[in-house]
Amino acid sequence: MHTFYTNFLSYQKRFFWIIIMLIFASASVSAQNINKKRTNYGVGYLEYLPSGYSSGSNFPVIIYLHGKGEKGNGSDAALNLVKKWGPLHEIDAFGSNMCFTVNGTKECFVVIAPQTSSGFSGDFIEKIIDHTINNYKVDPNRVYLTGLSMGAIGTWGFSYGGNNKPNKIAAIAPIAGAGNTSNACYLADNNIGVWAFHGLKDGIISPNKSKDMVNALNKCKTGYSAKLTLYEGCDHSKKTWEKAYNSQHTYQSPNMYEWFLKNKKGKSSGSTDSPTPTANQNPIANAGADKTITLPTNLVTLSGVNSKDNDGDIVKYVWSKVSGPAATIKSSTSKITDVANLVEGTYVFRLKVTDNKGAVGTDDIKIIVQKSGGTSGTLVANAGNDATIYTHNFTLDGTKSSAGTGKIVRYEWKKISGNINFGAIQTGATYNVTDMRPGDYVFQLTVVNDKGAKASDKVSVKVIITDATPDTQNNKAPVAKAGSDITIYLPNRSITLNGGQSTDSDGSIKNYVWEKLAGNINFGGLKQGAVQKVTDMRPGNYEFELTVTDNDGAQSTDRIIVRVKDGTSARTATASNIIKGETEAAENLIVGGESVAFSLANISAYPNPVADKVTVDFGANLEETVQISLLDQTGRTVYSKEAVLYGESKLELDLSNIPVKSGLLFLQVKSGDADAKTIKLLKQ
Numbered sequence: 001m002h003t004f005y006t007n008f009l010s011y012q013k014r015f016f017w018i019i020i021m022l023i024f025a026s027a028s029v030s031a032q033n034i035n036k037k038r039t040n041y042g043v044g045y046l047e048y049l050p051s052g053y054s055s056g057s058n059f060p061v062i063i064y065l066h067g068k069g070e071k072g073n074g075s076d077a078a079l080n081l082v083k084k085w086g087p088l089h090e091i092d093a094f095g096s097n098m099c100f101t102v103n104g105t106k107e108c109f110v111v112i113a114p115q116t117s118s119g120f121s122g123d124f125i126e127k128i129i130d131h132t133i134n135n136y137k138v139d140p141n142r143v144y145l146t147g148l149s150m151g152a153i154g155t156w157g158f159s160y161g162g163n164n165k166p167n168k169i170a171a172i173a174p175i176a177g178a179g180n181t182s183n184a185c186y187l188a189d190n191n192i193g194v195w196a197f198h199g200l201k202d203g204i205i206s207p208n209k210s211k212d213m214v215n216a217l218n219k220c221k222t223g224y225s226a227k228l229t230l231y232e233g234c235d236h237s238k239k240t241w242e243k244a245y246n247s248q249h250t251y252q253s254p255n256m257y258e259w260f261l262k263n264k265k266g267k268s269s270g271s272t273d274s275p276t277p278t279a280n281q282n283p284i285a286n287a288g289a290d291k292t293i294t295l296p297t298n299l300v301t302l303s304g305v306n307s308k309d310n311d312g313d314i315v316k317y318v319w320s321k322v323s324g325p326a327a328t329i330k331s332s333t334s335k336i337t338d339v340a341n342l343v344e345g346t347y348v349f350r351l352k353v354t355d356n357k358g359a360v361g362t363d364d365i366k367i368i369v370q371k372s373g374g375t376s377g378t379l380v381a382n383a384g385n386d387a388t389i390y391t392h393n394f395t396l397d398g399t400k401s402s403a404g405t406g407k408i409v410r411y412e413w414k415k416i417s418g419n420i421n422f423g424a425i426q427t428g429a430t431y432n433v434t435d436m437r438p439g440d441y442v443f444q445l446t447v448v449n450d451k452g453a454k455a456s457d458k459v460s461v462k463v464i465i466t467d468a469t470p471d472t473q474n475n476k477a478p479v480a481k482a483g484s485d486i487t488i489y490l491p492n493r494s495i496t497l498n499g500g501q502s503t504d505s506d507g508s509i510k511n512y513v514w515e516k517l518a519g520n521i522n523f524g525g526l527k528q529g530a531v532q533k534v535t536d537m538r539p540g541n542y543e544f545e546l547t548v549t550d551n552d553g554a555q556s557t558d559r560i561i562v563r564v565k566d567g568t569s570a571r572t573a574t575a576s577n578i579i580k581g582e583t584e585a586a587e588n589l590i591v592g593g594e595s596v597a598f599s600l601a602n603i604s605a606y607p608n609p610v611a612d613k614v615t616v617d618f619g620a621n622l623e624e625t626v627q628i629s630l631l632d633q634t635g636r637t638v639y640s641k642e643a644v645l646y647g648e649s650k651l652e653l654d655l656s657n658i659p660v661k662s663g664l665l666f667l668q669v670k671s672g673d674a675d676a677k678t679i680k681l682l683k684q
Contacts, residue, residue, distance in 0.1 A: 034088060036079050039131050043124075044074020044115050046082050048091055050098050050108035053137065060142040060261060061132055062087055064113040065120050065151030074115045082113045085148060085241040087257075096247040102254075102261045109257065110138055120147070120154025122163030129168050141265040145172045146256070148241050149205065152177025156213065159194075160186040167192060171263035173256050175244045176202055176236055178209035180642070181216035188220035193263035195227040195256065197244035199234030200310060201551060203508040211313075232310060280355070283309035285363035287351040290385045292368040292400070298342040300367055302349060303526045304335050306511055306549055307363075309355045316354035322364060323348045336526055342369045346380065346457070364460065370402070379404045383445035383459035389436075390553075394461050396431045398445045401457075406449035416442040416458065438465045475550070478504035480558035482546040487563045490539065495562055497532045497544055500677065502558075504550045511549040517559070518543040537564045605667055609682040612656040616669065618649050626651075630658065630681075631666040638665070655683070 035047045053059065064086045072078025083092045088111060090096040099108040114128045125145070133140050147155040156179030158164055159172050165186075171193030187194060196214055198207040210228055217226035229252060234240040243251045254262075286306040293300060304317050319332045319339075324347030331337040339349065347367040354360050364386055382400040398411050411429045415422035418441030420433070433443075441461040448454050481501040488495060499512050512530040516523035519542030521534070534544075542562040549555050604617045616628070628651075630639035638658045643651055665681045 034083065034091060036076050038074065039114075039127070041127065042074070043128070044072075044076075044079050045128070046079055046088055046111075046113040046115075048088060048098065048109075048111035048113075050110065052108065053110070056108075057137045058139040058142075059110045059137055060107055060144065061110040061112060061136065061138040062144045062146060062257075062260070063125070063128060063132065064088065064111060065125070065145070065147030065154050066113065066115065067147075067149035067151055070115070071117050071150075072115050073117050079115055082115050085238065086113065086146070086245050087111045087247075088113055089242075090245055090247045094247070098247070098257070100247075100255075100258050100261060102258050107261050109260075110136055112136075120151060120158070122158050122161040125154060125158040126163040126168070140168075141170060142261075142263075143169050143265070144260045144263070145169050146174070147177070148175040148244075149177070149236065153179070153205075156180075159192060160184065167265065170265045171195070171260055173197065173244070173260070174210070176205050176210070176240055178205055179213045181212050184213060184216040185220040187226075188217055188224040191224070191266050193226075193259075195229070195259055197229045197231070197240065199231045199236060199240035201233060201235040201507070202240070203504070203506075203551065204236035206508065230311060280357045280359050281309070281311045282359045283307065283312075283314050283353045283355040283361040284388065285351045285353045285361040286388075287349065287363040287365035287386075290366040290368075290382075292370060292382075293342070294370045295344065298369070299338055299340045300342065301336065301338050301515075301526050302351070302365060303513065303528075304351045304353065305513055305526070305528045307351070307353050307361070308510075309353075312356045314353045315356050318352045318354075320350050320352070321347065322350050324367070336528070339367070342367065344369050344371055344378075366457075368402075378402075379406065379408075379447065379449050379453045379455040381445050381447045381455040381457035383443065383457040386460040388462040388464060390464055392434065392436050392463070392465070394433045394436060394463075396433060396443055396445070396459065397429070398447065398457075399429045401429075401445070401447045401455075403447075403449050406451050406453070408447050409450050410448040412446045412448070414444045414446070416444050418442065418461075433461075436461075436463045438463050475552040475554050476504075476506045477554040478502060478507075478509050478548050478550040478556045480546050480548040480556040482544065482558040482560035485561040485563070487565060488537075489565050493537045493564070494533065494535045495537070497534060497546070497560065499530045499546045499548065499558075502530070502546070502548045502556075504548075507551040509548050510551050511547075513547045513549075515545045515547070516542070517545050519562070534562075537562070539564050539566055603669060603677050603679060605679050605681055609684045610655065611684055612654065614653050614655060614667075614681065616651045616653065616667070618651075618669075627670045628653065629668045629670075630655070631668065632660050633664050658683075 033049055036044065037047045038044050050059070066082050066086065070081040070084055072081055083089060087098065091098060097108065098111060099106055112128065112132050116124060129143060132138060145155050145158065152174035155172050155174040156177050159169065160183035167190040169192060173195050175197045176199065194214065194217055196210040198210040200207050207230055214226045214228040217224070231240055231243050234243065244256065247255060247257060249255060284307060286304060288303050288306070291300055302319060307314055317333060317335045319329050319337055321327060321329065325343045325345045327342050327347060328340045329337055330340060348364050349367065350362055350364050352360055352362045368380060368382065380402040382398060382402070384397040384400065387394065396413055401408060411427060413426040413431050419437050419439050420435065420441065441463065442458055444456055444458045446454055446456045479502060481499060483498055483501070486495055497514055502509055512528065514527040514532045520538055520540055521536065521542065523534070543559055544562070545557055545559045547555055547557045605614050606617070607614070626643055628641045628643065629637050632638050638660050639655060641653065660683055662683050665683050667679045667681055669677045
């Protein structure tokens with residue numbers, strides 16, 4: 001019996017190692033089919049030919065465009081970088097044979113992956129497609145284009161660009177890319193299939209870029225449907241690349257390759273083959289922090305701009321009064337609304353948000369209205385702001401309670417609801433609650449003054465702990481930059497507030513909100529957006545506050561002071577200052593009657609003065625679409641250009657044909673809605 005078990009275990013070990021060897025052999029065979037090639041015009045690329053290629057014909061083909069990190073000169077050594085991600089990574093690392101069965105038919109892909117040392121221009125991609133069709137046994141009606149990051153920008157750009165007219169491709173799959181929404185309908189008109197992928201925590205290229213493109217495509221014509229998959233908790237890295245290019249059904253079914261096979265040139269798969277839907281997440285309403293105002297001020301502005309929906313869009317906002325005296329909600333269905341005619345007392349208003357799939361979320365905000373002259377004569381309990389937290393601990397804070405004409409002698413905290421062992425009563429102005437589990441909690445604060453009077457208030461706390469929970473403990477707060485203080489002189493009455501220089505070192509800024517703190521002007525409550533124009537300013541001093549919120553919910557504020565003075569003309573920088581790049585901290589230049597605050601911290605232009613050609617240096621490699629405008633001293637646009645950057649840090653502009661021969665010019669660079677920068681040039 002002992003000999004039998006010994007032999008049995010020996011056979012088990014042999015069988016195990018045979019299986020392991022077969023697995024590695026399969027991967028090795030697939031990897032051996034990846035060959036290094038070069039076009040007749042000198043571009044190096046990797047080629048994968050599936051089993052049976054020599055005897056087959058009309059193979060579907062994938063053209064894969066790599067990211068910035070895999071750039072190279074196409075040499076044998078450099079080409080190894082191209083296997084790092086994408087379809088070739090599935091082949092090289094996991095042994096995929098690039099064969100898939102769709103509608104009962106097994107098809108195998110040819111994969112061509114060129115390498116570039118700069119970016120993927122339309123000419124570059126067109127030549128690779130033509131080279132592939134002319135030199136391989138592939139079906140010209142089943143050419144599929146995909147890329148990540150820099151390659152995704154190239155994929156979008158080629159799909160609607162002049163080099164793809166007439167259309168050469170059946171479908172595209174851009175991963176973490178950006179495109180021009182104004183050109184989107186060319187894809188729909190030619191029935192080019194689109195499936196875009198993006199990580200929701202991408203701080204390099206915002207997932208909104210993919211959302212905007214897919215939304216634009218789906219508005220082009222009836223019956224056409226582009227697809228979008230967003231990966232929660234994934235950033236601009238392999239977390240996203242590996243999910244999108246997975247050749248199994250680990251993350252989506254059908255996978256990208258199976259979906260490709262449903263598309264032929266001129267006939268997209270439509271909505272039939274969309275990825276398996278995931279459960280919709282409820283939107284997160286954010287009514288803002290609780291506020292206290294003092295009469296005669298009887299108006300507050302409520303803002304829901306920090307509400308969010310992680311897997312869709314918020315399509316409806318509704319404000320209502322939960323408790324308190326009479327008041328007037330000016331615009332109950334707007335994201336931002338004023339509430340007027342407030343009287344002394346405590347109010348609770350509720351914000352209800354609805355997402356594009358009908359799910360709802362709510363949040364309450366408390367407004368305390370005090371008597372003129374300071375605190376109310378009435379005892380008022382203040383349990384603090386309602387909160388959504390992403391940790392297990394929370395500090396209850398009743399220190400903002402008002403004793404009125406007396407003195408608070410006791411604070412009592414009581415749990416109203418929530419899954420935690422809190423005890424009957426906890427005392428003290430503050431109390432630290434620990435070991436909180438995910439869920440909703442309500443705590444009540446009761447304050448007692450020296451006359452025996454009591455007052456109570458409640459605070460709600462939502463605890464969210466998931467794999468995709470924002471890293472609030474390690475997250476670094478963004479840095480708000482409202483710009484340098486400004487002085488302008490009549491008759492100029494306008495400025496532009498610009499928070500576009502705000503930064504977030506470990507993420508991205510998602511919201512910009514401006515608020516007027518002081519000054520004789522109707523600013524209209526809170527204003528959302530990095531750039532805000534302020535007009536009709538009278539002589540005096542004004543103060544504005546910028547609040548920025550990053551992708552993990554952390555906030556930062558900065559303030560700017562604007563001084564409006566009497567005078568017949570504004571002082572402007574001299575030509576010598578312009579050449580040296582110098583500006584006065586409290587001064588601006590005047591462009592078309594408007595004062596424009598700007599910074600030279602991140603970009604520069606040279607030579608300056610400039611004759612015909614100027615180089616714009618962005619100070620960092622960018623993968624983005626940028627809009628460049630050149631304005632003269634009257635505010636007229638004399639030059640404009642949209643450029644797609646593929647990891648470049650510099651861009652050369654030819655100004656030889658602009659209508660301005662000499663004088664002061666203003667170069668404006670914009671990327672999206674929040675990245676506006678201005679630099680001054682002297683044209684000679």
